[in-house]
Amino acid sequence: xxxxxxxxxxxxxxxxxxxxxxxxxxxxxxxxxxxxxxxxxxxxxxxxxxxxxxxxxxxxxxxxxxxxxxxxxxxxxxxxxxxxxxxxxxxxxxxxxxxxxxxxxxxxxx
Amino acid sequence: xxxxxxxxxxxxxxxxxxxxxxxxxxxxxxxxxxxxxxxxxxxxxxxxxxxxxxxxxxxxxxxxxxxxxxxxxxxxxxxxxxxxxxxxxxxxxxxxxxxxxxxxxxxxxxxxxxxxxxxxxxxxxxxxxxxxxxxxxxxxxxxxxxxxxxxxxxxxxxxxxxxxxxxxxxxxxxxxxxxxxxxxxxxxxxxxxxxxxxxxxxxxxxxxxxxxxxxxxxxxxxxxxxxxxxxxxxxxxxxxxxxxxxxxxxxxxxxxxxxxxxxxxxxxxxxxxxxxxxxxxxxxxxxxxxxxxxxxxxxxxxxxxxxxxxxxxxxxxxxxxxxxxxxxxxxxxxxxxxxxxxxxxxxxxxxxxxxxxxxxxxxxxxxxxxxxxxxxxxxxxxxxxxxxxxxxxxxxxxxxxxxxxxxxxxxxxxxxxxxxxxxxxxxxxxxxxxxxxxxxxxxxxxxxxxxxxxxxxxxxxxxxxxxxxxxxxxxxxxxxxxxxxxxxxxxxxxxxxxxxxxxxxxxxxxxx
Numbered sequence: 001x002x003x004x005x006x007x008x009x010x011x012x013x014x015x016x017x018x019x020x021x022x023x024x025x026x027x028x029x030x031x032x033x034x035x036x037x038x039x040x041x042x043x044x045x046x047x048x049x050x051x052x053x054x055x056x057x058x059x060x061x062x063x064x065x066x067x068x069x070x071x072x073x074x075x076x077x078x079x080x081x082x083x084x085x086x087x088x089x090x091x092x093x094x095x096x097x098x099x100x101x102x103x104x105x106x107x108x109x110x
Numbered sequence: 111x112x113x114x115x116x117x118x119x120x121x122x123x124x125x126x127x128x129x130x131x132x133x134x135x136x137x138x139x140x141x142x143x144x145x146x147x148x149x150x151x152x153x154x155x156x157x158x159x160x161x162x163x164x165x166x167x168x169x170x171x172x173x174x175x176x177x178x179x180x181x182x183x184x185x186x187x188x189x190x191x192x193x194x195x196x197x198x199x200x201x202x203x204x205x206x207x208x209x210x211x212x213x214x215x216x217x218x219x220x221x222x223x224x225x226x227x228x229x230x231x232x233x234x235x236x237x238x239x240x241x242x243x244x245x246x247x248x249x250x251x252x253x254x255x256x257x258x259x260x261x262x263x264x265x266x267x268x269x270x271x272x273x274x275x276x277x278x279x280x281x282x283x284x285x286x287x288x289x290x291x292x293x294x295x296x297x298x299x300x301x302x303x304x305x306x307x308x309x310x311x312x313x314x315x316x317x318x319x320x321x322x323x324x325x326x327x328x329x330x331x332x333x334x335x336x337x338x339x340x341x342x343x344x345x346x347x348x349x350x351x352x353x354x355x356x357x358x359x360x361x362x363x364x365x366x367x368x369x370x371x372x373x374x375x376x377x378x379x380x381x382x383x384x385x386x387x388x389x390x391x392x393x394x395x396x397x398x399x400x401x402x403x404x405x406x407x408x409x410x411x412x413x414x415x416x417x418x419x420x421x422x423x424x425x426x427x428x429x430x431x432x433x434x435x436x437x438x439x440x441x442x443x444x445x446x447x448x449x450x451x452x453x454x455x456x457x458x459x460x461x462x463x464x465x466x467x468x469x470x471x472x473x474x475x476x477x478x479x480x481x482x483x484x485x486x487x488x489x490x491x492x493x494x495x496x497x498x499x500x501x502x503x504x505x506x507x508x509x510x511x512x513x514x515x516x517x518x519x520x521x522x523x524x525x526x527x528x529x530x531x532x533x534x535x536x537x538x539x540x541x542x543x544x545x546x547x548x549x550x551x552x553x554x555x556x557x558x559x560x561x562x563x564x565x566x567x568x569x570x571x572x573x574x575x576x577x578x579x580x581x582x583x584x585x586x587x588x589x590x591x592x593x594x595x596x597x598x599x600x601x602x603x604x605x606x607x608x609x610x611x612x613x614x615x616x617x618x619x620x621x622x
Contacts, residue, residue, distance in 0.1 A: 096442070105445055
C-alpha cells in the first residue's frame with residue numbers, strides 16, 4: 001500500500017501523520033497512545049532537526065552517506081545449497097501451524 | 111577471600127592448577143545469585159542444575175588430562191538476546207516470552223568450545239532499546255551500589271551481575287553504548303569491540319550497522335580473556351571481519367610506552383556533572399604519571415551524535431522488528447476476540463454510513479499484525495518503530511535517514527582526524543552517575559541524551575572500553591571511557607589494564 005507524506009514545513013507532527021505511520025509500522029495504537037506519541041515524537045523530531053545546521057558543510061564537502069562502519073563489499077559465498085532448519089524446527093515456535101504451514105487468519109474477498 | 115571475589119584470571123589459574131574445581135566455582139556463583147539476586151534482579155532465569163552438570167563434565171575432562179578450552183570451566187552470564195538452541199531467548203519482551211531459539215549463535219558456539227559454563231540469562235531493556243534497564247517487559251534491574259538506582263542499559267543485568275559478584279564474566283551488546291554505559295554506572299569493565307570483530311550471527315538484531323557483542327568483567331584482564339574467546343571471523347555474518355584475533359589475554363598486561371591520549375574539548379560542556387568531570391580529569395593525571403602524554407583536540411560534530419543515532423538506530427530497528435508479526439514465532443493476539451472486535455467496528459461504520467472508513471478498515475491479517483505487535487511490544491520499542499518508520503517514509507527519507515548517514519561520515523571523519531594526533535581518546539562515559547529508577551521515565555528525549563558520550567563510537571564503528579575511575583560523593587561509580595581506532599582492541603585493553611595496576615576503583619565491592 002502506498003503512503004506518501006507531503007513534507008510538513010511547519011515541522012510539528014500532526015496526529016494524522018502519526019496514525020498513518022502506525023499503519024505502515026503495523027502497530028495498533030489507542031487514542032491515548034496516539035496523543036502521547038504525537039507529542040513525544042514531535043519533540044524528538046524537533047531535536048533531530050538540528051542536523052539541518054550541517055546542510056552547508058555536507059553540500060560543500062559533497063559528503064557521501066555512510067551506511068557501513070566497515071567498508072566491505074560483495075561478501076559472497078558459493079551458490080551451493082547448505083543445510084538449514086528442518087520443517088519441524090521452523091514450525092516449533094509458530095503460534096498456529098498444521099505441521100506443514102504457518103496458519104494465519106483467512107483474508108477473504110480480496 | 112571467597113571464590114566470587116576472585117577475578118576470572120585468578121580463578122582460571124586456580125582451575126588450571128586444580129586448586130579448585132569448576133563445580134566449586136560455579137556453585138559459589140550460584141550461591142551468590144541465590145543470596146543477592148532477589149534484590150538486584152540481574153537475572154531473568156538461571157539453571158543451577160544444568161550449570162553444575164556442565165561444570166562437572168569439564169572437571170572430569172580436566173582430570174583425565176584432556177584438552178580444555180580457553181575459559182576452562184569459568185561461569186559466564188549471557189544477555190537474553192543471544193540465541194541459544196532450545197533455550198528461551200526473550201529479549202526481555204512479551205513478544206518473545208515463549209520463544210526458544212532453534213539454533214546457537216556464533217558466540218554461544220565459541221563459548222561452548224572454550225569450555226565456558228553458562229550461568230544464566232541476564233535482564234535487559236526490551237530488544238536492547240534503552241539506557242536504564244527500565245524497559246524490560248518483566249522487571250527492572252537495580253544498581254548493586256544503590257538498589258534505588260538504575261544499573262544502566264541495555265545490558266543492565268550483565269553489568270549488575272558482575273558488579274554484585276554473581277558472575278565474574280558476562281556477555282552484553284552495545285548498539286549506542288549499552289555495554290559501556292552500564293559498565294560505567296555499575297563500576298565494572300565493559301568493552302564494545304570494533305564493528306565486525308565479533309560475529310552477530312544469532313544476535314537478535316536491533317540496528318544492524320551498529321550492534322556489537324562484547325565482554326563485561328571486573329578487570330581489563332578478564333575482559334581480554336572473554337573477548338579472545340568470542341572474537342573472530344564468521345562466514346555466516348557477512349559484516350564480520352577476517353582480521354585474525356590477537357591473543358588479547360596474553361598481551362593485556364603489557365603496558366603502552368609513549369601513549370598519546372586525546373582529551374576532547376567538546377566532552378567538557380555544561381551538562382557534565384562536576385564530580386564526574388573531576389574524576390575524569392584525575393584519570394588523565396594518572397595516565398600522565400604512567401608516562402602518557404595528553405593532547406587536547408576537537409571533535410566538532412560530537413554534539414550531533416545523539417540526533418544522528420536517534421534517526422539511524424530507530425530506522426534500522428523498524429526494519430529489523432518487522433519480522434515480529436505473530437506469524438512464524440512470537441506473540442500472536444487472541445484472534446477470536448480480534449475478529450469479534452473487527453466485526454463490531456465494521457458494523458458501526460456501516461451504521462454511520464462511513465463508506466471510506468469501511469473500505470480502509472484493516473482486514474483480519476493486517477489487524478493480527480497490528481494488534482500482536484501493539485500487545486507484544488513495550489512503549490519504548492513502539493516509539494522507536496514509529497520514529498524509524500516515519501523517518502524512512504517517502505517524503506522524509508532524504509531529510510532524515512539519508513542526511514543522518516552523511517552526518518555519520520562527518521562523525522567518523524572526526525575520529526579519523528583525531529587518531530592522526532593521538533593513540534586513544536579518553537573521556538566520560540556518562541554525564542552523571544546512576545539516576546534513580548523512574549526519574550527519567552516520562553521524558554524519552556532526556557533518556558536519549560544519557561547516550562551522549564557513547565553513541566558516536568557506534569556510528570563510527572570503532573572500539574571502546576569503559577572502566578571505573580572514581581566514585582561520587584553518593585557512593586555511585588564513575589566511569590572512564592577509552593575510544594580507539596578500528597581493530598585496536600589490544601591497545602584499549604592494555605591501556606585499561608595499565609590504569610588498573612595503579613588504581614583500585616575496580617576492586618571496590620558494593621555494600622550488598
